[in-house]
Amino acid sequence: MEGTISNLCIRAPREKAETLRRALQRLEILDQSRRITASNGFVLIPITRNLSPDEMNVIAKLSQVEVIRSELPSPPTRPKNLISALDGTLPPHLLALLPRSFDIVGDIAIIEDLAPELLPHGEILAKAMMQVHPRVRTVLLKTGKVEGDFRIPSFAVLAGEEKYETIHTEYGVKLKVDLSKAYFSSRLATEHHRVASQVRDSEIVVDMFAGVGPFSIMIAKKVSAKVFSIDINPNAIALLKESLRLNRLKGEVIPFCGDVRIIAPRLKGVADRVIMNLPASSLDYLDVAIATLKSCGGTIHIYLFAKDDPIKNAKEMFNSRLNGQVKKCEVLNSRIVKPVAPREWQVVIDALVVP
Numbered sequence: 001m002e003g004t005i006s007n008l009c010i011r012a013p014r015e016k017a018e019t020l021r022r023a024l025q026r027l028e029i030l031d032q033s034r035r036i037t038a039s040n041g042f043v044l045i046p047i048t049r050n051l052s053p054d055e056m057n058v059i060a061k062l063s064q065v066e067v068i069r070s071e072l073p074s075p076p077t078r079p080k081n082l083i084s085a086l087d088g089t090l091p092p093h094l095l096a097l098l099p100r101s102f103d104i105v106g107d108i109a110i111i112e113d114l115a116p117e118l119l120p121h122g123e124i125l126a127k128a129m130m131q132v133h134p135r136v137r138t139v140l141l142k143t144g145k146v147e148g149d150f151r152i153p154s155f156a157v158l159a160g161e162e163k164y165e166t167i168h169t170e171y172g173v174k175l176k177v178d179l180s181k182a183y184f185s186s187r188l189a190t191e192h193h194r195v196a197s198q199v200r201d202s203e204i205v206v207d208m209f210a211g212v213g214p215f216s217i218m219i220a221k222k223v224s225a226k227v228f229s230i231d232i233n234p235n236a237i238a239l240l241k242e243s244l245r246l247n248r249l250k251g252e253v254i255p256f257c258g259d260v261r262i263i264a265p266r267l268k269g270v271a272d273r274v275i276m277n278l279p280a281s282s283l284d285y286l287d288v289a290i291a292t293l294k295s296c297g298g299t300i301h302i303y304l305f306a307k308d309d310p311i312k313n314a315k316e317m318f319n320s321r322l323n324g325q326v327k328k329c330e331v332l333n334s335r336i337v338k339p340v341a342p343r344e345w346q347v348v349i350d351a352l353v354v355p
């Protein structure tokens with residue numbers, strides 16, 4: 001085909017557009033400087049040059065396509081970072097106070113902490129975040145600490161849709177989350193994955209404080225284990241059940257709603273592994289976890305808050321609470337999970353325990 005390269009594109013049926021876009025990207029022919037555009041039920045995909053006969057063969061196998069010429073718009077330029085998105089709207093002394101980091105849960109961004117001077121500019125800041133991260137639909141500001149039995153913080157909507165529900169994906173696991181109704185933190189993804197990677201086929205796991213189910217579902221996605229998932233918050237269990245429908249699982253997740261002290265006695269002596277992710281009071285439930293383990297023993301993953309020398313302190317707290325309750329305990333591993341306050345951390349201990 002003759003003509004200028006600047007307006008060359010491939011016309012393809014809409015349902016084939018994504019497959020085709022990837023193929024063109026692999027062939028390094030996709031023109032990133034022009035926007036893929038819909039036109040009368042078709043999609044026009046810009047290309048940088050004409051296709052060779054071999055390339056045309058590859059593309060034609062994917063779909064009925066045609067190389068045509070059409071003027072396509074350039075993609076919108078979006079700011080690379082918050083400073084450039086806010087350029088000219090906030091004075092330099094306020095730019096210096098911008099939050100260093102934020103969490104993304106599905107299509108919701110969460111700012112943990114905002115300098116008081118920036119509070120009156122929350123909406124401008126949030127809109128700038130949405131420009132930098134176009135997939136974000138809502139920006140929330142955490143306004144209260146993680147509190148109560150259900151461990152839910154409070155939030156204010158700074159910009160975007162007034163919503164708290166989303167689907168978050170971590171390590172390929174889809175999780176239905178409602179930040180106003182049940183605890184969820186995207187900062188625990190590595191930990192969910194680390195623990196799930198240790199579980200073997202046919203294990204029995206008790207996830208004592210399961211929340212919306214990130215540990216439970218990741219385990220059941222990876223291996224054919226049976227996971228009993230307990231949480232006292234009915235909303236957390238309802239969300240967990242929704243997520244079970246979103247994932248293809250090798251294993252089985254059996255949800256229970258209620259206080260672990262009431263539920264766990266039904267699971268006496270069954271578990272190869274117990275997960276105790278309630279760092280503020282996990283030690284108070286150690287007796288329940290021990291009673292849940294098989295008589296030959298099993299692994300406990302216990303989460304604690306600890307100060308100063310956090311790993312040493314966490315191990316001391318764990319060992320002193322365990323004292324006299326078990327035949328044998330060997331700490332296999334311990335690590336800092338995340339900071340939670342100045343000089344305070346969440347720590348995990350993995351221990352082999354024989355009741």
Ligand SMILES: C[S@@+](CC[C@H](N)C(=O)[O-])C[C@H]1O[C@@H](n2cnc3c(N)ncnc32)[C@H](O)[C@@H]1O
Nearest residue numbers: 149150151183209210211231232233259260277
């Ligand atoms: C820190 S969240 C952890 C959630 C989940 N494991 C995760 O990683 O996202 C602790 C959970 O424990 C639940 N919980 C608190 N006390 C409980 C109890 N006595 N019995 C069962 N669940 C409880 C809360 O509702 C909350 O969902």
